[in-house]
Each structure stands twice: as C-alpha cells, then as structure tokens.
Amino acid sequence: MTRPESAVYDYDVVISGASLAGCAAAILLARRGVRVALLERRSDPEAYKQLCTHSVTANAYPVLDELGLVPALEKAGAVRNEARWYTRWGWIEPRAAPAGPELPYAYNIRRSVLDPLIRSHAAGTPGVELLLGRRVTGLVRDGGRTVGVRASTAQGEREIRARLVVGADGKDSAVAKCAEVPARVYENTRFGYLAHFRGLPLHGGIGQTWFLEPDMAYAFPNDDGVTVLAVLPDKKKLPAFREDLEGSFFAFVRALPEAPPIDSAERITKIIGTVNYPLHSRKPTAPGLALIGDAALTGDPLWGVGCGWALQSARWLAEAVAPAATGRGDLDRSLATYERRHQRRLRGHQYLGADFAKGRPFNPLERLMFSAAARDESVARHMHLFASRLIGPARFLNPAALAKAAAVNIRHRRAVADNP
Template sequence: MTRSEDVGQGQQQYDVVISGASLAGCAAAILLARQGVRVALLERRTDPAAYKVLCTHSLTANAYPVLAELGLTEALDRTGAPHNDARWWTRWGWIEPKAAPGGPELPYGYNIRRSKLDPLIRDRAAGTPGVDLLLGHQVSGLIREDGRTQGVRVTTPDGERELRARLVVGADGKDSAVARHAGIAARQYENGRFGYLAQYRDLPLAGGSGQVWFLEPDMAYAFPNEDGVTVLAVLVRKQEHLAAFREDVEGSFLKFVRALPEAPPVDRAQRISKFIGTVNYPLQSRRPTAPGLALIGDAALTTDPLWGVGCGWALESARWLAEVVGPALAAGGPLDRPLAAYAWRHRRRLSPHQLLAADYAKARPFNPMERLVFAAAARDAALARHMHRFASRLISPARFLAPAVLARAAAVNLRHRRAAPSQGGAVRS
C-alpha cells in the first residue's frame, strides 16, 4: 500500500487514479506500481470478494503472457483451473486443434470462474507496494483544469472526496462512468443475438475439453472450469428465439441444448447457478484516450461475448497502457506522447477484430470466406491449429485470412470433394 500526498482539505495526490478494481484495473495497478508509480485503485463495491457475474469465465491464450508477468499462472494452476482447450462443431465436422507431432504444445489460457479470479487478482493488487485499494469509492465526476483531466471526485461511505492525479484510468466496464464524465461517446454495433448461461456440476464433455457449436447463426458452448463445474451457454438470434426465452428461460435453454449435435447430457447434471444473461448486449468502441485520461478493458472496447475474448483483451490493454505511460509517470515526464502511443496500439491491435465481430453479430450464417476456412479446418490439422491461434487472438485477422491460408484451405476442400464420391459419402462444400 502506498502513502499518498495530502494537497488540501479533502484532497489527496497520486500519480494515477484507476476506477474499477476488476481484471483490467488490477492488472494496470500492479504493473504501474512496480515501476514506482503511486496508484489509487478505486472499486465502487465494498466487498473485496466481489466479482463480475456475466462473463464467459475464460481467459484466452493471448492473456497468458500478462498472467505470467503478474505472477498469477502458478496461483491459477493451484485452483485447478483447466487449460481452455476446445473443439468446435461445424456442419463439416469437428475442428479439433492438436499440437503438431513433435511440436510444442498449443498456446493456452485458463477457464476459471470470476468468483475465484476477481478476488485473486484484487488481493494481488492490494498487496502490491505502491497501490492503495479504496473500496466503496464511486467516481462522481472528473477534475478538469486547462483542458486536461487532473483527478476525480468520488462518493465514499464517509462522504465526498477528491483524488488528484496526473492520469485517470477508466477500467470501469462498458457503462464506464469515467468515459461518461469525460464526454467520450461509444460507437455501438447492434448485436442480433442474445445469450444465457448457467453453471453445472458433473457435466461430462467429450474428450474432457471445451465444446463450441457453430450452428450458423446460433451458437452454444460448454467450458469446463475449476472444481468440476462447467459453464454452459447459448447465444441465439433475437428474432427467432427471444419470445420463447421470455416466456420460459429454463425450458427454452434446455430444449436448445438437448438438440445440439452430440449434446452434453445436461439432464443428468446438477445446475448450481441461476440462468444468467442479457437480451441487449451491443458491441461498442470508444476513443481510448483524452488529455490526462485513458480507458482500458470494456471501457475502451466491448466486443461480442460470443467469442470469449473480453478478459484477455482487458489484461492486454492494461499491459499496453502500463508499458508506455509507466516510465513517463515514474520520471515525472509528459504524458501526451505515451497516451498517443497507447491509443495507436489499441486501435491497431483490436479494431480489426472488432470489425469482424460486429459483422458476425448481425446473426448471419457464414460468408463464403468463412465457409472456406472453417470447412478446411475440420479436415486439416494445420488449419485447425491456425484456427486455434486466431480464436486465442494470437494472430490478426489479416494473418488469419492471409492469401496463403486461403489457398491451402481451397486445396484441402478440393481434395475432399474429389475423394468423397469414391468413399461413398455425401459431398459437402
């Protein structure tokens, strides 16, 4: 815990104030404090064990380097959090990524419920020298002087107070109060699907790995988590399914799951949670910086939960910000150029993924290019590994759909079509 400087009645001075002590906020606090930066980490909730409920509970492989830098991988292993291996059902068969013979294991992240993960990383942040974790602190406004954000006004259990800082970071989710007070509007993309999930115990999955069903355009997934719990979710078109779910969530959920190809035996499992979901969950993007201010995690970009990448991007964006602003904050240097560098990196790394996700959120079937690659990945081990790297957000959309990849996919599908008649099977494009 750091000692802040008193600068006046009811005021304290920090280098950084971070609003939101969830994944992005805690990661940024830890990484900045390690560089000698004084951090106030604010959390509106008063319970240190509070956690996000609506989540895929999955950390994709792109998050692994950040988790390792935070020193959390061993702790996650001790919880029994499974690696987030998965196989994906398509109309061309299962895509089952496996390591190449004699090659390295596939990159992995973890499946872990937020009820375990959030308190774990928050405790790590609170124990980091240089971090003040301030529970029950809700941002009620920004302090702005000379066109820059210079701190925050907060509501606390003990009344109002002001916290001044050279940088204010919004890590407070898709409905970010920091962004709202700064006047940073969100660009929204309609999501044509809605989703519900529930947690089940004793729900066996084929091969012991996660399962994802691409039903074109409906979706479902089952991810094993720690303590023998599996998170089961359905993400379906509003136009076709919303009325039925509004009438009977449980019945509609179970009916959909039972009809899945090679469906998990949900009727023999024990449901241990409520059905959790949302009908309206648009994708949205915000400008990630302003003078004296930065946004990370869902505050900067909220994508389709269908892909389960939000936690990974929250951790990555925290790391990107800490890498560029940490040295300037520790040295007392100017922040405009580091903030511009963060904004450029955030847009370059995430905007192409967001555009693809926004297009698929229209709840449409696969387009011709997607059919080409998904069909080939169900038939070719190298392309299945390529799919795994993209689903883990370790490669960009440009690399995922590179000309050489498309050429290989076309060749794989052509060989399959030529071989299918002689094997007596139906030809599937």
C-alpha cells in the same frame, strides 16, 4: 500539453474499477514505480463479475505470467482451455503437431475465484492503495484535460488528483461518460443465457463451441468440477424463449449435436443472461485519461475475448505510460503510443466481431476456413491461433492460409467424388 510538474497530485495514477483490467494495470504500473489509487465502487473485496464466459484466452497468458498469477491459478484448479468447435462441416479439433510444441493456452476459471485473487494481489503490491466503496461521480478538469476524479464515500465526496485517470469500469464506464468520450455502438442480434453445472461431462473433457448459424452455444469446463454452459440464440427467438426460460434453455442444449447430458447434471446457479448486449468501441485516450478493458472496447461475449483483452490492454497501458505517469516523460505522447497499439491490435478483431454479431451465416471466406479446418489439422491449428487472439485477421486470412484451405477443400471434394 502535459500538465506542468508544479501541480500537486495525490497519486500518479487513479484507476476506477478493481476488476481484471484495473487490478492488472495497478500491479504493472506500481512495479514500474507509479503511485496508484485503485478505486472500486463495491465494498466487498470478494465481489466478482457474474455475466462472463469465465475464460481467459491464450493471448493473455504472458500477462498472467508477468503478474505472477499462473501458479495461483493452477493451485486454484483453473482448467487449461483446450477447445473443439462444431460447424456444419463437422468438428474442428485443434491438436498439437506430432513433433511440435503444445498448443498455446490460458485458463478457464470462474470469476468468483479469479476476481478476488487478482484484487488481493493488487492490494498487496507496494505502491497500490486499494480503496473499496469508492464510486466515481465526476472528473476534475483543468484547461481541457482530466487531472483527477471526484469519488463518493461513506463520509461524503472526495477529490483525488492524479497525472492520469484510468477508466477500467466496464462497458457502461462512468469515467468515459463523465469525460464525454463518444462510443460507437454495434447491434448484437443474439441474446444470451448461462448457468453453472456440476457433473456435466464434455467430450474429451475440453471446451465445446457450437456454430449453428446464426445460433451459438458453448460449454467450458472450469475449476472445482464446474462447467459453464451458455446459449446465444438469434433475437427472433427471444419472445418464445422467455415464456419458459428454464425449459427453453434445457431444450436448446438437448438439441445440440453431441449435446452434453444436461438432464443428469446438477445446476448450481440460476440461469442468468442478457437480452441486449451491444458491442461498444471508444477512443481509448483523451488528455489526462485512458480507457482499458471493456471501457475501451466491448467485444461480443460469444468469442470469450473480454478477459484476455482486459489484461492485454492493461499491460499495453502500463508499458506506454509508466515513466510519464511519474513525471519523467511526456504523458500525451505516451498515451498516443498506447492508443496506436490498442487500435492496431484490436480494431480488426472488433470489426469482424461486430459483423458476425449481425447474426448472419458464415461469409465465403469463413466458409472456406471453417470447412478446411474441420478437414485438416494444420488449418485447425491456424484457426486456434486466431480464436486465441494470438494472430489478427490479416494473418488469419493471409494468401498462404487461404490457398492452403482451398487446397484442402479441393482434395476433400476429389476424395468424395472418388468414393461416392
């Protein structure tokens, strides 16, 4: 049962992690009358995540809009994330229908700009207290439920009590570990390295992704004329790749179809990356506790969905628990509502992502859809909706979509046969 209201709390909600998920949740909860303590282990308000695709998928645009960040992002030079994808059948290039609306979008923007922006926005929201330099070292428990956190500070450890504790502290979440929330781990058979370049023109001025089966690569234009370029080869290539990291990185990019002119560009950051990035899935709730962002679910970075899912999960949590977090409802029921929505919206995406992270070639359904999308604009638009996480796997692979793709490929084969 939810803890009785005779209890004394320092805040309604304490959130560990003041990055995208944590800041978004803090803002949206506070606007609904919730008193929020927003803890961040780093002391620098300008701190940011470096290992990221630096892209927010279109599914999160409504959250950015609700947060009031869209004008600030546009002013900061964020780039609307149009994209094209290379496959063995050619390029998939989604375009708006001639008489239809523009394609949904969000933004490519470096985390060095985005993180301080949203953190400042959270700190300026009435009802949010941003506490920098606070590392969660443990949880306060009472009768099997979480009722607060213990946090280290420069002055020593402090106990902070709240009706709800939220872990927004990433894939290695200290909150989840302290609560002993088990993680389901999926192996990722790719490794990845990225760097930022200036003066790197891209075809059409838009993002590029290469599906090389099993290797991957992407190049995303960002704010201030910077392009984020990443390579994600199969782990079998790792020993040779690491012998000469810079040489291997440049050689991989040069070999890409329609490769961006990397040799004439200026690299403005180090080449950074990870050789082991498994996918994690955790139950997003426990009594008195919720997980959002990467703490709940860590997707494969090649899809660039992490930022979008962080913002979405923050919104789902705020919508579900805000009244109960202030003592005006049953918190356990509200958390159950959040958990159902989180799993319904993301479980299918994560299942497909974990399967593709095995480094396998496209399966038959993927071959059908990707080949048709390279040959037909309407199928390409349908794929864009899925890549933007605006539709789920069931709708992406619904019978009508599969029939359409099959018809496109049949017409293509007939055209090739008629014109040998």
